[in-house]
Amino acid sequence: MKINAKATIKDKAVKLAGGFGLFAAKNSPEAALRRAVMANLLWEDNAYQDGKSIADTIKKLIPKTPPEIVYQIAYDARHIQKLRHVPLFIACQMTRHQTHRPLVGKLLSKIILRPDELTEFLALYWQEGKIPIAKQVKKGLATAFLKFDAYQLAKYNRKNTIKLKDVMFLVHPKPKTNEQAQLFKMLADNTLPTPDTWEVALSAGQDKYQTWCRLIAEHKLGALAYLRNLRNMQKVGVPNELIYQGLLSLNTKKLLPINYLSAAKHAPDFNDILEKMMLQSLANLPKLSGHSVFIVDVSGSMNSRVSSQSNMTRLDCAIAMAILASGLCETITLYATAGNDYTCIHQTQKLSNRMGFGLGNVILKAADNLGHGGIFTRQCLEFIQNDLQRQPNYQKPERLLVFSDSQDCDRVQKLPQPFANNNYIIDVSAHTHGINYQGVWSAEISGWSEHFLRFIAALEGMTLPLDDNQT
Structure with missing residues (x-):
């Protein structure tokens, strides 16, 4: 996955936090598309933007972004961010544009990892009415069909409007072996063994x-x-x-980091092993040396649920990612921040350092005290820089990580001034606008995956072991 492209300075036609906050950064089409995609559960509402408008934005951005970039964004969303529906949606929209259509067959074969995604793609493709299936779609679906064995096909052979055998009859996958030909016949005859x-x-x-x-x-x-x-x-x-x-x-x-946190909430007897499993995903990565400053946004919008089907929130995502980062960074100083929407003044608190899930408990306690108002990034950064500079033997931090949804509520139109050698926004929302101003931040990284730490390490010049998703 590529780190988000930097935006130009300000878009004075757009204010953050539902139109009441700081002017948004003006995004290039690529940067805007990455923001909209990498933490997107398709059709799910965000705090200040409904799911349909985000999907409509993605539609508009695809033809404005080079096809190879759109392909890579969809691939990264599936394999690195581990999202299922939005990559299929991107592939569907690519078929609508002659410039992007030639890559659809290859993309579908790469992003379809479960049999039910074959039928889900066709449901998206025909969402606005049945149309002929493009050649590239047939090619991609047919190639993807060959990945699955009897157990997988039987497990996802559901009685939906579009069935697996419907897809098979439409795209005609060519079996590679006699065994696979028999498997396809059982699917057609509804005689697959019960999984x-x-x-x-x-x-x-x-x-x-x-x-x-x-x-x-x-x-x-x-x-x-x-x-x-x-x-x-x-x-x-x-x-x-x-x-x-x-x-x-x-x-x-x-699995995503948030999956471990969710499991720990429901089955706390297994906290120790879940924490160990979560941190094990970093085992092959080098330590991020030096002093790191973590800022976790505990504002009201961070309490928005990531999905109508889930009780987990954006704050839970931020906590999970902060826990991971704390396991890789050499030394950290931790802050939580929110503010008062009426006075437009930040509330920022230095927190005690903890390792693993204990760090999450400290942040949640701070959220009870500080939360409910908005985030005021510039004020927060000024406060933290002054706080650090008062410490004996102060040295400039190596990196600053802000875990946030980037919906800044500050009405004083001054840009944030991050103060570390490397300054990152880890954005856990799918809002199409944020505070990734050009020349202000080293990078904005969107999404919920543990891979954000690989990107930071790579950006800082470290040699990394090969990842399973590198081709």
């Missing part, structure tokens, strides 16, 4: 205790399903020792 999933087993009335124990022992649970069912396993008496063993065997590559 051995936890949903099927429990809905069939099987004993819950025995079912969970068997599925754990046979490694039949995906990582996300496992984390989401920790409490259910405990409720029916599955031994904690067995649950621990299962956790250690999971393939966690597709």
Whole structure:
């Protein structure tokens, strides 16, 4: 994933925080597209912008952005940010433009990682009415179809309006082996074997205790399903020792930092191992040397839920990413900030340092005291710089990380002045405008993935081990 392109200074036609705050940075089409995509759960509302308007913005930005860049943004959103729907939406919109259409076949073959994404793409493609399927779409869907085995096809062979066999009949994937040809015939004839999933087993009335124990022992649970069912396993008496063993065997590559935090909230008995698993994603990365200053935005908009289907908030995302960063940075100083919307004055508090999930608890406590108002980035930075400079043997920090949704409420139209050698905004929202002013920040990085730390390390000139997503 590429770090967001810098914006030009100000867009005086747009104010942040619902039109009441600081003038937004003027984004290039590429920068705006990255902002809109990298923390986007398609159609979900943000604090100051509804999901439909964000989707409409993405539509408008795609033809203004070079096709190769759009391709890479969609690829990064799927493989690095681990988002499912918005990459499909981008691919769908690329088919509408002659300049972008030639890359659609290759893109679909790369971003479709589950069988149900085949049908979800066609649902998006036909959302505004049925139209002929473009050649590139057929090519991409047919190639993607060949990835899946009998278990995967059976697991996602649902009775939706568009079914897997409908996609197969429309795009005609060519089987590579006789076994695959037989598999496609079973899909067409509705004779695929019933998949051995936890949903099927429990809905069939099987004993819950025995079912969970068997599925754990046979490694039949995906990582996300496992984390989401920790409490259910405990409720029916599955031994904690067995649950621990299962956790250690999971393939966690597709998990986001927030998934561990969510699991810990619902099953606190497993906090220690969940914290260890979360930090393990950084095991191969070099330490970020020197003094790092963390600023976590605890303003009211950070309490917005990331999805109508989730109780997790933007603040939870920021906390998860701050926990990860604290595990990689050599030394840190931690602050939380919000403010008063009426007086337009910041409220910033220095917090005690903690490691792991303990850091999150410190931030949540500060949010209770400081939260509910907006963020005033310039004032906050001035306060923190003065606070640090009063310390004995003060030295300029190596890096500054602001974990925020960038919806600055300051009505005094002065730009923030970050003061470290390297200054980053880690933006956890999908708002199409923010405070990534050109020449002010080293970089803005959007999204919720642990990979933001790889980007920082790379930007600071460190040699990194190869990542699974590097091609």
